[in-house]
Amino acid sequence: MNKTPPSARSTTRRIRRLPVVVLVVVIAAITAALGHQLSQSSSSSSAVLPSNTLRIDHRGALGEADGAVPDGVTVFDDEVPAVVKLDPDLLKALRQAATDAADDGVEFYVNSGWRSPEYQNHLLREAVSKYGSEDEAARWVATATTSPHVSGDAVDIGHSDTTVWLAKNGAEYGLCQIYRNEPWHYELRPDAIDGGCPRMYADPTQDPRMQQ
Numbered sequence: 423m424n425k426t427p428p429s430a431r432s433t434t435r436r437i438r439r440l441p442v443v444v445l446v447v448v449i450a451a452i453t454a455a456l457g458h459q460l461s462q463s464s465s466s467s468s469a470v471l472p473s474n475t476l477r478i479d480h481r482g483a484l485g486e487a488d489g490a491v492p493d494g495v496t497v498f499d500d501e502v503p504a505v506v507k508l509d510p511d512l513l514k515a516l517r518q519a520a521t522d523a524a525d526d527g528v529e530f531y532v533n534s535g536w537r538s539p540e541y542q543n544h545l546l547r548e549a550v551s552k553y554g555s556e557d558e559a560a561r562w563v564a565t566a567t568t569s570p571h572v573s574g575d576a577v578d579i580g581h582s583d584t585t586v587w588l589a590k591n592g593a594e595y596g597l598c599q600i601y602r603n604e605p606w607h608y609e610l611r612p613d614a615i616d617g618g619c620p621r622m623y624a625d626p627t628q629d630p631r632m633q634q
Contacts, residue, residue, distance in 0.1 A: 484544055489537035489571070496520070497530045497577075507536035509574045512610040516577065519588070519595040528587045531580035533606060539566035560632070561603065561625040568632050570609060578606045593619045601625050 484490060489504045497516040499505050505513070520530035537545070543566050549559035563569075570576035579585055585605045588597060598611045598619035604626075611619060623629045 484538075484541050487538075488541035489535065490541065491532055491534055495532045497532060499532075502532075502535075504535035504537070505532055507574050508577060509610065511612075512575060512577065515595045515597055515610055516608075519592065519597055523584070523587050523591070526587065528583055529581070530584055532577060533580040534571065534578040535576075536574040537569070537571040539572055542566040542569050542572050557627075560627050564626055564632055568634055570631070576600075576607060576609050578604075579608055580606065600629070 486492065487503055489507075491502065491504045495502050495505065497505060497513065497520050508516075516530060523530065542564070546559060546563045546565060549563040550556055553559045553562070564571075566572055571578075579588065585599075588608060589599065589605070592598060592608065593614040596610050596612045596614050597608050598614050599605060599607065599622055600609050601607055602622045602624050614620070626632050
């Protein structure tokens with residue numbers, strides 16, 4: 423019976439192992455290539471389509487330039503027209519109040535501030551559609567010719583803890599809630615610093631300014 427020399431057996435084992443090693447190397451190379459492509463694709467998508475862009479673009483022609491406010495905007499944001507186009511005295515009072523409120527862990531977020539006439543009319547049309555009539559919509563949204571938002575004299579403050587803080591302390595800065603049905607809507611009333619805020623209207627339809 424012939425026996426295979428040891429050197430031959432060793433060579434045979436190496437030959438048998440070779441396809442396995444090659445297969446492992448190929449699989450590793452394919453995995454690395456796919457991972458690189460996925461990484462590149464993810465990076466490219468986030469660069470071209472940031473989430474904030476998608477949220478604003480759906481508004482069509484009415485965006486930030488007309489007063490639309492992205493999420494997370496505060497009274498200190500100098501890049502947002504809805505904030506920087508507010509009446510300077512109102513904005514100053516808001517920032518003074520916000521600075522003091524920060525000591526209580528309260529931050530002044532802006533849901534709406536200055537608005538262009540076009541944006542105000544757009545909101546009014548939406549309100550009519552939502553509430554079913556112009557009379558009912560008028561309780562929540564004014565016309566472009568009467569709205570204090572269009573003139574930069576009103577701000578809608580976000581987060582309930584902020585409106586609670588303002589309800590308690592706003593008069594010290596001349597900041598007053600104007601409408602009982604809108605606890606977020608504040609305007610500047612300088613006389614409130616000494617005499618307190620004036621009595622609130624039930625809603626905008628009771629405000630003489632809205633009758634113009």
